[in-house]
Amino acid sequence: MTGPIPGTGVDLAESRPAARTRSPLRRHGLRRAGLVGWLFILPALAFYAVFVLRPILVTFQYSLYTWDGIGPSTWAGFGNYVKVFTDPGLFASILNAVKLIVFFSAIPVVLGLAIASTIRRIATSRLALVARTVIFLPQVIPLVAAGIAWSWLLSSTGVVNQVLTYLGLGGITRAWLGDFSTALPAVGVIGAWVLLGLCTLLLLAGMSKIDPALFEAARLDGAGPMREFLSIVLPSLRQEIAVCVTVTVIAALASFDIVYISTQGGPGNATMVPGLEIYYLAFSERRVGVASALAVVLMLLVIAVALPIQRLTRDRSS
Amino acid sequence: MIIARREAWTGRLLLVLLMAITLLPFLSLFVTALHPSGTYPPGLSWPGEPHWENFAHAFQVARMGELLKSSTLIVLGVVPLSLVIATMAGFAIGHLRTAGRNVVFIAFVLGLTLPFEGIITPLYYQVRDMGLLNTRWAIILPLIGLFMPFSVFWMRAHFVNMPEELSESARIDGANVWQLFWRVHVPLAMPAISSLAILLFLWTWNQFLLAIVLVDDPLKRTMSGALGAFQGQWGTDIPLLCAGSLLILAPTLLIFLIFQRRFVTALLQGSLKG
Numbered sequence: 081m082t083g084p085i086p087g088t089g090v091d092l093a094e095s096r097p098a099a100r101t102r103s104p105l106r107r108h109g110l111r112r113a114g115l116v117g118w119l120f121i122l123p124a125l126a127f128y129a130v131f132v133l134r135p136i137l138v139t140f141q142y143s144l145y146t147w148d149g150i151g152p153s154t155w156a157g158f159g160n161y162v163k164v165f166t167d168p169g170l171f172a173s174i175l176n177a178v179k180l181i182v183f184f185s186a187i188p189v190v191l192g193l194a195i196a197s198t199i200r201r202i203a204t205s206r207l208a209l210v211a212r213t214v215i216f217l218p219q220v221i222p223l224v225a226a227g228i229a230w231s232w233l234l235s236s237t238g239v240v241n242q243v244l245t246y247l248g249l250g251g252i253t254r255a256w257l258g259d260f261s262t263a264l265p266a267v268g269v270i271g272a273w274v275l276l277g278l279c280t281l282l283l284l285a286g287m288s289k290i291d292p293a294l295f296e297a298a299r300l301d302g303a304g305p306m307r308e309f310l311s312i313v314l315p316s317l318r319q320e321i322a323v324c325v326t327v328t329v330i331a332a333l334a335s336f337d338i339v340y341i342s343t344q345g346g347p348g349n350a351t352m353v354p355g356l357e358i359y360y361l362a363f364s365e366r367r368v369g370v371a372s373a374l375a376v377v378l379m380l381l382v383i384a385v386a387l388p389i390q391r392l393t394r395d396r397s398s
Numbered sequence: 399m400i401i402a403r404r405e406a407w408t409g410r411l412l413l414v415l416l417m418a419i420t421l422l423p424f425l426s427l428f429v430t431a432l433h434p435s436g437t438y439p440p441g442l443s444w445p446g447e448p449h450w451e452n453f454a455h456a457f458q459v460a461r462m463g464e465l466l467k468s469s470t471l472i473v474l475g476v477v478p479l480s481l482v483i484a485t486m487a488g489f490a491i492g493h494l495r496t497a498g499r500n501v502v503f504i505a506f507v508l509g510l511t512l513p514f515e516g517i518i519t520p521l522y523y524q525v526r527d528m529g530l531l532n533t534r535w536a537i538i539l540p541l542i543g544l545f546m547p548f549s550v551f552w553m554r555a556h557f558v559n560m561p562e563e564l565s566e567s568a569r570i571d572g573a574n575v576w577q578l579f580w581r582v583h584v585p586l587a588m589p590a591i592s593s594l595a596i597l598l599f600l601w602t603w604n605q606f607l608l609a610i611v612l613v614d615d616p617l618k619r620t621m622s623g624a625l626g627a628f629q630g631q632w633g634t635d636i637p638l639l640c641a642g643s644l645l646i647l648a649p650t651l652l653i654f655l656i657f658q659r660r661f662v663t664a665l666l667q668g669s670l671k672g
Contacts, residue, residue, distance in 0.1 A: 116575045117496025124487035124546050125502065131543025132509050135517035135524060142520060149523075195416060199409040207413055213658050214417045217424070219665055220654040222604040222622040225647040228629060228639065229423035232430060239426050242441030277420060278665070285666055305405070326511075334513030337606045337622075341629060355515035355607075362519040363611065371519055379516040386511045 136379070142372035149366045160373035170374060173352040174381070176264060177333045180353065183268025184275055184332035189324045191272075192279030193317075197309055200287050215277035223274065227341030230270040231257060234342075257343050263350045270338050275331060279324045286320030287313060326389050333382050354378045424644075431456075431641035438636060449637070456641035460628050461617060466649065468534065469603055469621045475538035476602045480545055481591055487546075488553025489579055489587075493560055503554065509547035514607050525612055536612035537620065541605060545598055552668070556590035557583070593664035596657065600665075603650055621646050 143160050147153035164170050202208050218226060233239045234256040241253035256266040290312065298308045314321075336355035339345060345352040345360070354374055361371035425442065432448040433439040435455065456462075491499040521540055522531075530536045560583065568578045584591075602620065609623025616627035625646045632639050654661050 114497050117490040117494040117499070120486040120490035120494070120575075120579070121496065121499075121502055123483040124506075124550055127483065127539075127543040128506065128509065128546040129543075131521070131524075131540045132512065132517065132546070133505070135520040136512075138520035138524070139517055195412055198405070198412050202406050202409045202413075205410075207410060211413045211417050212662060213655075215420050216658075216662055216665070217420060217651070217654070220600065220650050220661065221647045222606065222625060222650070224604075224606055224622045224625045224629075225643050226423065228625070228643045229427050232636065232640065233423055233426050237438060237440045239422065239441045273419070273423070276416075280416070281662070282666055330511055330513070334515060336515055340606075341626065355513065358515045358518065359607075359611070362522070368519060375516045375519065378513055382511050382513055382516075383508075 139372045139375050139379075142368050143376050145369050147368045149362070149368050153369070156369055160369045161377070163370055164373050164377055169349055169352070170357065170370070172349060173354050173357040173374075174377070176351060177335065177353045179264060180268050180271060180332040180335060181329055183265065184271040184335070185325060185328035187268075187272045188275040188279040188328055189321065191276060192283050192324065193313075193321075195280050196283040196287055197305075197313055200284065203284055203288060212281060215280060217277070218274045219278050223337035224341050226270060226274055227338045230273070230338075231342045234266050234269075257351075258347055260347055260350050263343055263347055267335075267339055267342055267351050270342060271332065271335065274338070275328050279328065282320050282324055283317060286317045290316045322389050326386050329385050329389075330382055333378065333385065354381075427640045427644050431637055431644055433637045435638050436635050452637055452641040453645065456638055456645055459632065459638070460624070460642045460645065462645055464617045465619075465621055465624045465646070468618055468624075469649075472534050472537050472541075472620055473599055473602050475534065476541045476545070477595055477598045480542050480549055480598055481595055483542075484546060484549030484594070485553050485584065485587060485591060486579070487550045488555075489557050489583055491550065492554035492557030493565065493583065494575070503550075506547045506550045509544075510551060512544070512547070514544060518607060518611055521608075522611055531612060532614050532618065534613070534618050537605065537608050540608060540612075541602055545601065548668070549594060549598070552594050553587070553590060556587055560586070593660065593667065596660055596664045597668045599653075600650065600661075621649065 144156060144158070145153040146156045146160070164174075199208060199211075235241075236253070236255040236258075240256065244250065244253050254262065256262050294312050295308060298312055303311070334355055335353050336359070339351055339353050339356050340359075343351040345356050355378070358371045358375050358378070361367045361374065429442055429444060430439055431452050432450065433445045433452075434449055435452055439445065487502075490496045491503050525531055525536045525540065530539070564582060564586075565578055568582050573581065604622045605620050606622040606626060609619040610626055613619050613623065616624040619627070625643065628642050628646070629639060632642065
């Protein structure tokens, strides 16, 4: 397998014998590579600088001004940031994103672990191979399509209510995405559906790398499935779990497509998330400064979450 | 032995359940799409008489032919160029070990987790000032930049593991760096490059935010962006919406089923980006 194995993260340390770099040929090659190497990097760096680095800096710049996108802008200092944290509507969008982590991240990872350790033994059966393809489908289709399909499933006449009625729970049926108290969890369910398959397969791949002798030894020592899970599976899967958590938490914090399609942030602002709020603020309400301040907060939030998780696995595994 | 067998059966049951939950939304879309246009069919129910013509109708009103062309053009704009320049950069950072590579690499890594919403506002004004708003370039050029951190990260990981001797013997044979790259390293990197191609294709095809912000005309968007517009226009006609959704997700589904093994491997490996 080529490419980074999930969870390896950023590996700056290069393990090469020091002696080789001292050979005259290598030194010659290195010096030549200095200039030529930069020519190889330049195109990638140019695209990155123009379409990512510059916009990041400009977002920060915009966030310090009050601007409607057309007329002149006025200096606002950190006023926009104060608004992000004091305006109840804006801050609620950040809180909603944090709440979505439960659905986008906790459920797929915990459920994924449970499923993967149950099907570990039959991972090579024909059924499992078919399942591998099927449970990957949500990763392949546009999130927009997932949003449309689930909006229909969760509607007042949808399948979810049909099943509930069949089970004798007709009393709790409702338009799940239109109800103030259930809209956010309903959006969360869509996210959980999208991410569950990915987490399961990632964790399953990790489990297949565990030495089978470990399990045999544990069984001989009289360990039950639970004990086996806690002492063998969980510690061995640290990296895979870290990847699952990172990917899913980012998906929760930066959610946009699913919410845009299924609720547009409603009812009221019950499902408003930062990504959608930025879009509305910048392109409907024309409050570019506030939108940019929220964007900066969102970017920092994602880095603040992603970095420690990567660090954690890095330190312990090395 | 008995425990193992019982476990296997619970495992099978779980798998079937998991597959059923995964397939349920697709099934619901499908049966709903067969109901008479404009009706509100209840949940999962097979229509008295399946209206297959809904698909033809949706194909027509969604202008699928043009959408397919548009998405294909955008993918062709993004993927090949991204592959070439990311492979070059990954080669320089991972194999040539150019001086100052670590600084560049860290700069790229910082972009790995960037949420696109974070920079969409300045991107809009930048693309407008470049005069590219409402053209496919408005999606293509920023996407190349936005995918670059992952692409470089991915290709570097491949080149870091390439043995030094390979390049040394090629150099002794008189090859310059350019020839070394194209004749020796690119052919060897093909597995990594093709996996990256799959991921970039998928992410481009399914890109939604850039499409709805930077391009007004649904016919110049990606499939995903067009589906958003389709929902806005036909959202009240549920069977038609379902038929249109199925048509619009069909191409990725088809390509996935053809290349499924590569897809699953690539996506699992690439999930660091997610």
